[in-house]
Amino acid sequence: MEYRNAQRTYKVLDKINLSICEGEYISIVGKSGSGKTTLLNVMGGLLSPSSGKLYLNQHEIRTMKERNKFKREYVSFIFQFFNLLPTLNVEENICIQHYLSGKKYSMRKLNGLISYLGLEGCRNKLPGVLSGGEQQRVAVARSVFSESKFIFADEPTHSLDQESAERVMALLDKINRTYGRALVIVTHDLDVAQGADVRLKICNGNIVSASI
Numbered sequence: 001m002e003y004r005n006a007q008r009t010y011k012v013l014d015k016i017n018l019s020i021c022e023g024e025y026i027s028i029v030g031k032s033g034s035g036k037t038t039l040l041n042v043m044g045g046l047l048s049p050s051s052g053k054l055y056l057n058q059h060e061i062r063t064m065k066e067r068n069k070f071k072r073e074y075v076s077f078i079f080q081f082f083n084l085l086p087t088l089n090v091e092e093n094i095c096i097q098h099y100l101s102g103k104k105y106s107m108r109k110l111n112g113l114i115s116y117l118g119l120e121g122c123r124n125k126l127p128g129v130l131s132g133g134e135q136q137r138v139a140v141a142r143s144v145f146s147e148s149k150f151i152f153a154d155e156p157t158h159s160l161d162q163e164s165a166e167r168v169m170a171l172l173d174k175i176n177r178t179y180g181r182a183l184v185i186v187t188h189d190l191d192v193a194q195g196a197d198v199r200l201k202i203c204n205g206n207i208v209s210a211s212i
């Protein structure tokens with residue numbers, strides 16, 4: 001994967017060959033700038049690789065007719081910098097995937113999730129007035145509530161205190177183990193990384209170690 005501007009090309013990822021199975025739990029660690037977010041964005045289909053291919057169930061994503069619908073159904077992100085929709089309130093942000101797909105949702109489940117993540121007081125607020133940690137918990141809730149088969153989580157606890165971070169990790173763990181939703185998590189927290197089934201380390205755009 002390369003980034004280009006008018007002057008030059010920056011190679012960020014090189015010769016990476018990875019597959020994720022349904023229900024798998026993968027952690028990715030590596031120094032700042034090593035390419036973790038880029039890798040997550042390529043794996044989740046947000047960035048098209050400058051060379052190489054991305055497949056979903058043996059179909060190349062780029063040439064799929066209904067790729068956007070597929071991506072919505074399969075993929076959700078907990079972005080490093082949250083990316084909440086600024087004109088929607090917290091509840092609307094969390095439910096966005098259901099609004100887009102037209103699928104019904106359970107108000108009981110929504111209330112349970114909001115309460116578990118300590119977001120009751122924020123429910124009707126816009127993202128712009130939330131603290132970083134509140135925004136991060138909304139981003140977690142949005143991804144969890146989407147019911148996507150794959151969750152790509154980019155440092156999902158970096159703005160949280162220890163207790164909230166543990167709650168978020170327990171939730172993601174449960175979603176993975178109980179509901180079989182695949183989880184790919186980028187983290188600087190080695191304890192979090194240890195919890196995964198497959199642990200990857202990325203250095204200068206290459207995967208330098210993989211332990212199962």
Ligand SMILES: Nc1ncnc2c1ncn2[C@@H]1O[C@H](COP(=O)(O)OP(=O)(O)OP(=O)(O)O)[C@@H](O)[C@H]1O
Pocket residue numbers: 003004010012030031032033034035036037038039080
């Ligand atoms: N859109 C872009 N254009 C040019 N260079 C970019 C772009 N996005 C990222 N980069 C560069 O690619 C490299 C990898 O960035 P990336 O965000 O993937 O790192 P990271 O491992 O997630 O870092 P961090 O731990 O700080 O979040 C960095 O050197 C970054 O400056």
Ligand SMILES: [Mg+2]
Pocket residue numbers: 036037038080154
């Ligand atoms: Mg990053």
